[in-house]
Amino acid sequence: MQTTSRVVHNKVGLHARPAALFVQAAMAHQSKITVIKDGKSGNAKSIIGILALCVNQDDTITIQADGPDEIKALATLVELIENNFGEPV
């Protein structure tokens, strides 16, 4: 299992389009992926689960991936967060 933490910097946090992009990226992987914020966890492949975590700008989230492509899954999701979901920096 792989684990890492990141601060979400983009304006709306994990809502709206960034949430959809995050879930789509998670769904492209076989591993079981979990997002944890403030002790609450959600399935990264569930748009409802991600929305329910209520991740806002500057919140820190922990991502856990467990499965055959866990390293690539984590790298993809981290890249998405660090690129601000493609929004201009």
Added chain:
Amino acid sequence: MSETAFQGIAASDGIAIGPVFFYRPFKLEIPVRTAGSVRDETLRFEQACRQAEQELDVLKEDVLCRCDPETAAIFDAHKMMVADPMLHESIQVRLSKGLTIEAAVFEASQELAAMLEGMENELFAARAMDMRDVGRRLLRILLGVQDRSADALGCPSVIVAYDLTPSDTASFRPEWTLGFCTAGGGLTSHAAILARTLGLPAVVGLGKEAVDRIPDGVTLVLDGTKGRVVMNPDDATMTRYAKARKKASARLESIRADSSKDSYTADGQRVEVGANIGDAESAREAVRFGAEGVGLLRTEFLYLQNTRPPTEEQQVSAYRQVFEAMDGLPVILRTLDIGGDKPPSYLKFGAELNPFLGWRAIRISLDNQPLFKTQLRSILRAAVGHRALIMYPMISSVEELKAANALLEEVRTALDAEGIEYAHEVPVGIMVETPAAAMMADALARECDFFSLGTNDLTQYTLAVDRTNERVAPLFQPLHPAVLRLIQKTIDAAHQQGRWVGMCGELAGMPKAIPILLGLGLDEFSMAPHSIPEAKWLIGQFTHARAREIAVQALSQATATEIENLMEGVLEQLSEALS
């Protein structure tokens, strides 16, 4: 049956007359039956999911053809919800307890929607509605019911409904939709927004009792300007509205055709009409609607979308794009106007009990001199060869204005020393949006070139009404005599010092306010681009003397309601004189 009238909220301008199409989403009736095996029920669910995805693809294509990418994105979100593992898990748990798939879908979607509704963030109310929408779609497919909304609408009709979801509104054929009218909803409901986008009249918030009395097929007159709905109109009413509709559409055409001309009062006095914009894209829109300049360029977009403040080069290029889009017309740039209600991540705000009275606008700029000076440098550099004006927001004292001007002077000196090219003739003005600035207008006018009245904040600060608090929304009255007296005081003081006064608050585009403002001597009106044609037309209907009379009368009233009534009378007289 006799004529019956109902009053709702005016959500989108215009008049529609036609038969009622009563849109009733099908009833969610869960069939009473014994569940099959978990495997059989799951199989039916998977088929329903595939059909739902196909339907959503078709809906999405439809709205994309109508150039509405925002609504199209909603259907992408719905597709993700159809495939959502949380929904599927919740349904599996229920199937294993022996529920039918219909009952399982219903319960699971309601449960997830309720969970989203319980979150403390307004964004979630819309997502909860999406979840219910998805649940209903799946259930309808499982029950084998056709989606009646799209097909049953067989002729041009006025759509009446309790409420409309995004799926509902997108499924109506626009050429057969004359207008919308709903029991629930406010100005920001889906039905209201869609109606305004399509340019269709709409009345919302009629109430359930009223809507229940409107049967399918009955003739309805819908007045989206006044928020009125008349069922079974008699001949006199019908003739009156048919005439009004014809006149309104003819007038709209002619004022749109005229809006490219410069604006003059009926006796030939020049009054400038400009646009409030936020970027180069809206600048192009402003020009299309006949803007004679930009009365307010909000520069916040550069500061709020990133995790770092914009660099000098980024700003110079963004401002130049706006200048180029305006093609030689003057542009007033307001310096950074943010506060604790919408803080960018790189400015550390402590918790503020009352951000509107806190650290914001010019107060932040004066405390963050490098940030402010970079913006002033960028404006001066970008303005070379263009007509730019600088405006400071939320000035409440002469010291603040002097301090800002001193920094501007430092920036000029530095640019000179570095040998960098910049615009030397850039007029400097202030927003008058605090009662303090209005009262001290004479002293402030000595330190700057122009004023622009920000009536949204001026109203909020004068009446002590938080404009974001719905509970006190009825107390937010921009036509309050106290606000008008401050406006008068500001204009008079500025004119005595030979300075001109503009207005970039919402009041500048309000037909009820325009004659009063003309009469008070306002020199420039700046508003949302789509309000420009109507405002220019209205300005052309009044001589300066007549406007003065109206202003004197308005300022002698004791309440906002009296002023509103007076102005309704003035506008009605005007439309009668035209017919």
